Amino acid sequence: MRVTLILLTLFIIQTTKGQNNLADLNAYIKKTENISELSNLKSVQFDSLSILSTFNELERQIDFGFKHHRILIVPYSGSDLKLNLVSKNGEIQITWISEFDPSNDVNFNILNVPKNSDFLKEYVQNHNGFYKTELTESDFENQIINEYVVGFGCSIDGLTVPKESKKMLKLVKRKNREELNKYLTSFSPELQTLGAIGLLKIGKLTKEQKNIIKHLKNKNSVIYSCSGCSYGIGETFSERIENYE
Incomplete structure (x- = not known):
């Protein structure tokens, strides 16, 4: 019984810490306009979040002059955090902040932080017009956040297919x-x-x-x-x- 209570207490502490970390990062992103402002997150003084390290996992062209960025944030305590951002000419258009489970490559507790209120609607409309599709804003969010893997001979044995x-x-x-x-x-x-x-x-x-x-x-x-x-x-x-x- 005592072990169960200790584990439950630790779980509650970690959950609360994760929520505080998300809230801290969310508040900072809301006032951040340019992608360059995220280059040194470790030096930012947050209320709760204390960052051990960050990794710029991804910066790539998507359509219509926009870029997709993905940043991994490893805190001293609490779950890893992921930022998925879309920018144009350095200006952030929209950000998704999530907690990340590296054991399953799963993002959860996802927060949407729009900077340009028209971006998502206009991007999806332009995409559907160009590619002759009927995709939705939810499709865009899911596909940007999900970390799909292209490969046909992965892992040490070369037999794993994502x-x-x-x-x-x-x-x-x-x-x-x-x-x-x-x-x-x-x-x-x-x-x-x-x-x-x-x-x-x-x-x-x-x-x-x-x-x-x-x-x-x-x-x-x-x-x-x-x-x-x-x-x-x-x-x-x-x-x-x-x-x-």
Whole structure:
């Protein structure tokens, strides 16, 4: 019984600490306008949050002149935190703040901090017009925050295939061009990469699909991928699909 009470107390303390860390970061992001202001978060004096280290995990082009940034924040206590931001010309348009579980690659307790109230609506409208899709603002949020992995021979044994990559291979086997086209025309550069690979593996692309792949090659977003036991950022869309063209 005593052990149970101790564990429960520790859980409550950690939960409260996590909530305070989120609140601190949320307050700071609300008054932050430029991405450059996040370059030295460790030096910021927060009420509760004390930062051990930060990692700029990602900075990449998405569509219409915008960039997607992902920053990992490791506090001295409490859960790791993730910032997913979209910027244009250095100006932050919107930020998602979340707690992060590294054991399952899951973001939770997600806070939405809009800086430009029109950004999300306009971006989704422009995307749907360009790619001929009917995606939603929730689709954009989910795909920006989710950390999809492109790879087909991961881990030490080279046999692990990440979830979305495995799904893509099944779609290829079924020659399901419709679902692969949804990947190709999604918001996520990783899903777009998987869609392009899948369609190229099947062959007989439409003119529109060829034009989209050409556009994606010109944009050439950095993607999260794996090869063997190496996971991370460092590969681009063009580099990943070149063996399938």
